[in-house]
Amino acid sequence: MITILFIVELTTTGYSAYAKDFDIYPVGTTAKSMEQLRTNLLHATNLYLQDHGEGAVKKPNI
Structure with missing residues (x-):
């Protein structure tokens, strides 16, 4: 499984x-x-991964 680090900012x-x-x-x-x-983030990440043939992530992984 891959790890993607996200930067979170207050706007x-x-x-x-x-x-x-x-x-x-x-x-x-x-x-x-x-x-x-x-x-x-879950939806956006899964859309990207699906488009690139990777497996989906679940909410506990976000």
Whole structure:
């Protein structure tokens, strides 16, 4: 299983997160709460991995 490190930042409207190695894993998202950010990261990461033939991650891994 791969490990992707995400940078999480507080914004004026909530939170943003993006992969530290964005040039390798171009995954990022925003949300109003941390729980929604985790959900959005799960969906965005799985979309990217599915597109590249990798297995899906589950919510406990985010």
